Amino acid sequence: MAATILSSAPKLIYNPVLPSSELLGHPSRRFLPHFFRPGPLAVRSIYLPESSVVAPFSGSTRADWQTSCAILASKVAASSAPGDNGTSSSESSQNHLGNGAAALKPISLEKLSSSSTTTTTTTLDLVPEANLLRPLSICDLSPPPKHGSQLRVAYQGVPGAYSEAAAGKAYPNCEAIPCDQFEVAFQAVELWIADRAVLPVENSLGGSIHRNYDLLLRHRLHIVGEVQLPVHHCLLALPGVRKEQLNRVISHPQALAQCEHTLTAMGLNVAREAFDDTAAAAELVANQGLRDTAAIASARAAELYGMQVVAEGIQDDEGNVTRFLMLAREPIIPRTDRPFKTSIVFAHDREGTSVLFKVLSAFAFRDISLTKIESRPHRHRPLRLVDDANVGTAKHFEYMFYVDFEASMAEARAQNALAEVQEYTSFLRVLGSYPMDMTPWAAGAGAASSASSD
Numbered sequence: 171m172a173a174t175i176l177s178s179a180p181k182l183i184y185n186p187v188l189p190s191s192e193l194l195g196h197p198s199r200r201f202l203p204h205f206f207r208p209g210p211l212a213v214r215s216i217y218l219p220e221s222s223v224v225a226p227f228s229g230s231t232r233a234d235w236q237t238s239c240a241i242l243a244s245k246v247a248a249s250s251a252p253g254d255n256g257t258s259s260s261e262s263s264q265n266h267l268g269n270g271a272a273a274l275k276p277i278s279l280e281k282l283s284s285s286s287t288t289t290t291t292t293t294l295d296l297v298p299e300a301n302l303l304r305p306l307s308i309c310d311l312s313p314p315p316k317h318g319s320q321l322r323v324a325y326q327g328v329p330g331a332y333s334e335a336a337a338g339k340a341y342p343n344c345e346a347i348p349c350d351q352f353e354v355a356f357q358a359v360e361l362w363i364a365d366r367a368v369l370p371v372e373n374s375l376g377g378s379i380h381r382n383y384d385l386l387l388r389h390r391l392h393i394v395g396e397v398q399l400p401v402h403h404c405l406l407a408l409p410g411v412r413k414e415q416l417n418r419v420i421s422h423p424q425a426l427a428q429c430e431h432t433l434t435a436m437g438l439n440v441a442r443e444a445f446d447d448t449a450a451a452a453e454l455v456a457n458q459g460l461r462d463t464a465a466i467a468s469a470r471a472a473e474l475y476g477m478q479v480v481a482e483g484i485q486d487d488e489g490n491v492t493r494f495l496m497l498a499r500e501p502i503i504p505r506t507d508r509p510f511k512t513s514i515v516f517a518h519d520r521e522g523t524s525v526l527f528k529v530l531s532a533f534a535f536r537d538i539s540l541t542k543i544e545s546r547p548h549r550h551r552p553l554r555l556v557d558d559a560n561v562g563t564a565k566h567f568e569y570m571f572y573v574d575f576e577a578s579m580a581e582a583r584a585q586n587a588l589a590e591v592q593e594y595t596s597f598l599r600v601l602g603s604y605p606m607d608m609t610p611w612a613a614g615a616g617a618a619s620s621a622s623s624d
């Protein structure tokens with residue numbers, strides 16, 4: 171069944187502003203990167219009066235929305251964007267925090283490739299059959315998955331990882347599916363094995379998780395929600411082991427970085443080694459009976475793998491928070507009845523810094539706050555050489571810029587800001603317009619225990 175659905179699914183380009191004013195030429199040209207357009211824009215006006223844009227795409231049905239998206243997608247199907255590869259709480263043992271979770275083995279790439287064959291048995295065997303048929307409480311306003319079961323959320327790591335807790339916060343009754351790599355989590359959604367993927371993108375202490383920004387561009391999934399998870403690390407060792415016996419600490423690099431000073435202050439000047447994820451580090455120590463090694467992981471990982479909590483709250487800052495994005499095959503319909511955020515990525519092919527300044531001013535002039543800006547190397551054109559016979563060759567680094575701003579794509583000001591941004595850029599993609607995580611601040615709440623619904 172999964173394969174049938176996959177082959178008939180339209181490849182959507184997120185484009186919330188579909189029926190549009192003729193001011194920008196053919197409606198389908200709006201928000202498409204320049205090289206997707208068949209010809210020059212009819213009107214090159216930059217500052218559009220807010221009233222010139224058609225009513226926001228609200229009140230329409232999901233079917234209308236998706237049909238419109240599909241129309242757009244058909245216009246761009248032949249092209250591929252820079253960086254794109256063209257591919258297309260503890261209630262039961264099946265819940266994301268369920269006791270049975272420890273038995274789940276992460277999905278690996280090998281399993282995924284076998285699941286994409288025409289035989290679907292393998293695919294279905296990968297994931298235990300869901301048994302919870304009740305309304306889902308999800309933050310992204312999307313309809314329940316088509317297979318009519320629990321929402322399946324793919325995350326990188328093993329049970330007890332913070333990404334699993336983030337999945338549970340966003341979708342309290344979900345079935346969390348462990349994957350051994352982020353790439354696998356993305357593919358699990360693309361192959362209809364999972365309905366959502368969870369992706370950590372930044373941490374209040376460690377900063378951006380750069381590789382994951384690159385993944386957003388390489389795949390065509392849409393951001394449909396965000397979760398800001400307080401991350402409270404514990405130092406875990408085998409039962410009976412004392413701090414003095416330790417000569418190694420292993421964990422996810424982000425977790426090691428987030429606890430660096432505290433470990434030193436605790437007198438643990440021992441070797442630190444990077445591991446795939448925090449919970450897998452705890453699992454390794456437990457499985458191999460490593461009495462000289464501690465893991466940094468969650469209190470839930472300690473429970474799952476029978477580890478002793480040597481120290482709690484060892485992150486360097488009490489208010490340590492990681493931001494996760496929820497990704498889906500289809501975009502959600504942006505709304506205006508609650509705070510929304512929109513994430514975009516763009517590139518420009520003109521020289522100088524003024525392009526970036528102009529892009530940012532498109533938001534500033536409309537009082538739209540930016541919450542994040544990140545730059546990553548332009549994968550297809552990382553360097554631009556400028557020859558000057560007199561002084562030599564300048565090598566300019568080229569970037570993709572990721573911007574998050576506080577507005578919904580259902581708002582005219584956001585639509586107009588993007589219309590303007592498109593004038594300055596050679597590539598522009600809306601990664602998603604989604605509800606902001608507005609969970610009340612509770613710095614003391616632990617990661618696994620504080621999972622709450624949006």
Ligand SMILES: O=C(O)C(=O)C[C@]1(C(=O)O)C=C[C@@H](O)C=C1
Nearest residue numbers: 331332333370422424447448492
């Ligand atoms: O290793 C985990 O438990 C994860 O979920 C990954 C991850 C990350 O990538 O930043 C998530 C939250 C914490 O910041 C530490 C690690």
